[in-house]
Amino acid sequence: MADLLVTDARIVDPSGVTKGDIVIENGRITAVGPTAARECAGDPERLDADGMVAIPGVVDVHNHMHDDELFPADIDFASETASAVAGGVTTVVELPTQTPVTTPEAVRQKRDDCEQLAHVDFGLVAGNFEDADVDVAEIIAEGTRDFKTFTAEPYLAEDREIVELLSAVGEAGGKVRVHCETQGILDHARAQIDGDDPGVYMDSRPVEAELDAIGRMGWFAEYADCPLHVVHVSSGSGAREGARFKSRAEVPVTLETCPHYLAFSKEDVEELGPFLKVNPSLKSPAEVDRLWDALADGTIDLVASEHFPTHRAERERGWENIWEPYAGLPSIETMLEFLASEGVRDGPLSWQRLLELVCARPAREAGLYPQKGSLLPGTDADVVLLREEPYEVTASKLAFVGGWTPYEGREWSHRVDTVIAGGEVAARDHEVLSDPGDGEFIERGPIR
Template sequence: MLIIHDIKVWDTGERIDLVVPDIDSRRLLSESDSVVSGEIDGSSMILAPGFADPHVHFRDPGQLDKETMVTGAQAAAAGGYTRVLIMPNTLPAMDGCDADMNDKDGVRNALEYVQNYERLHDVKLPVRYDVSVCASVGRAGRQPTRSRDYARFMDSAARSGQGGDSVLTKSGVVCSANVEHPLRAISDDGSAITDGILGAVFQEAKTTGLPILEHCEHHDSGCINEGMVSRKLDVEGISAQTELAVVERDIEAVRQTGVRVHFQHVSTAAAFDAIRQAKSEALPITCETAPHYLALCDEDVLEYGTMAKMNPPLRSDADRKATVAAVVDGTIDMVATDHAPHTRIEKQTGLADAPNGIIGLECAYGICRKMLVESGSIGDERLIELMAVAPERLMGHAATDIATLLNTSSTCATKRTLDLSQVEHPENVDLVVIDTENEWVVDSSQFHSKGRNTPFDGWKLTGRPVVTIIGAKLVFSRLSSTSGTE
């Protein structure tokens, strides 16, 4: 049994004692010398709903040298995440079409593989996960995916305004109400939806009720932001206009169709202005940014090289400041990591040839807290809304309401105790404990992810998730026995 005394509830400020009586032994991940039982002083800690990341790449199937479902899930748990949304750019792509899966126990395609991953590998992953389906077959941008090929992987709750035990789509395919890892979105992430199939994709989204997650960036060449740095390094740049063009195109499509669109990893002031205007019209639009667009600009490519190469590229410092401002004024709904692991060899091939992307799950909270909370831009409560509450909503879930748990399981009128063995529906209780005074240095060699591609190695941060709880059971701990008395 783990007891954390005097911990602060994230949104009410109330000080409580948290009792975590159970360990999920099949999921449990703990770092060396960490404790999973005993009594801990939690006076520097916050209790919050588990983080949710609507934008991760776990590379499984197809690129297991970069990441696997296991290592990606472990990285998520270590970062305080209890749920992630997996992007469909796997090999083969998650488009619902049958493909060669090397006779993997009767699995016919990548969606079936991910849906049945834990059974196929006899593991229990330390994070909940939902799935995105490709917007185009093979993510090739030529032929739209069709709900008849993937609707069986949806659950009825994923459909806007629908309920019951099953749902019949317009294409005549029945969705199950009990899919463990359901489809939650349509996305060709890594590429914007092409003009030629945009109308068909929006129609499929309208038919299924799934939101479109749009990679709002399209360019055929270039590797970093167009500007002083690209000229100094004598490499082809990418204009900020490439992001704005996709955002404006899709906003108009939303006006015409009413389909929900979520813009991924937005990075430019002009795009935020367009999204801000669209929101003022009450269009069904949300957007995210990533920690690296809050913390870095294109000038940092001079220091970090390919570790600072991503798509969209790091933009100007003015764009970085506009990103922070968009968090403050509410234009940005959430923060997603765009966790994108690559091998060390790939990232050593130079700016022109190195793949885009960095890892983010294990240091996202610390980076965001440094850039947003410690800078005075927002408070801890708003950061948790960005990293937990809003992403869960996008994925069709509700973040764990701690105040409600306390009101239904209180054992003491003055100093309340949240005993997770006493709560109603413990299977739905997902929490993270954050030590806001934990000072640490990012060391990617100690990450649980296979990836080491981060520009944040060596950064000194304050604030770190120390406990992750799924289904009212402990699945991750980095608590030290020196934090309290056993």
């Protein structure tokens, strides 16, 4: 017998947008489409979508949410997955920050800790690896196939170590994620800077550092026969560099960008200062335009939030000295609304392209499709309803505990109305209705 019937929705699937209904039973979608209500048995709770857009729950494969050594006590996996579900994200794949997760025991411990706190289903990435002394097979046995490394500080791995890590992970059936900026270029750029105001930070991480590192990692991955995922591509030029290796198709290469690289340029730093400090740094308006083009034409494979939570007071310190605050922005709760408003309504994206960027392709990249990232019968009942109405973004209306958003004051056209996770209504109008522990750890499937 059905538990929930969503009626009169504009349902997005790869072929287009169709008016119809969604039937949910025991946490699974049992029917979807124009005739789905006829297949609904029993007397389920009814949720009238009233013409709202319905997409699968967003799958965010890059975020930083849980680190007892780094984040204050009120920021943890519970607070941040609550912010996630408020914004329509029903599955997260979390990456390490300061505390390394480089052994099977560390993966197991983090999984156990997060299972008690999770509002949404989750996976984990192992990292941050500075050498190739890794028990790859045992880490994969703990349920993750992703390994993170860096070509830049603070977790700089030498080229030889990266090649050996790629080789071991590729042979074991995993994927390596790389932060791509060449440290030598960053060192040279930093040495030219004399100052500590926010504007100089953008010049300390030039686009050439990203281009060089993406190129080298592409060749390394091809040589080592290992799937490569380039995280947070910050420029249109970086996307084009990555496309060279995607077109060769010797090994799978995926390119990820993040909302802030589409929403802001280095010219916005004069107004927002430390509230736009992020690594890699923001680039020129021309690079932002080229990145939007790469997003629309398929060069960029997916969008991830790169969510990094801090309190407003911590970020304010950067007005006096930009080198002091951590780099990173809170963005998981606003990502979907930004892309629906500035990408679909006012930009170059279709609803189908949005579906691919934040639902289907991230789920495939994580080895979770179609159970996640789709609205197919038999899959997890993770559904987001978006209503179209003009509104002004303000941190006071978000679930995020940090008290700020870089999008403050922007005028958007779409707002997350209702979020269904695992067949239960988990959030309405950014009010979280789910509880810590509602989410489950998901072992990742094959990613080749």
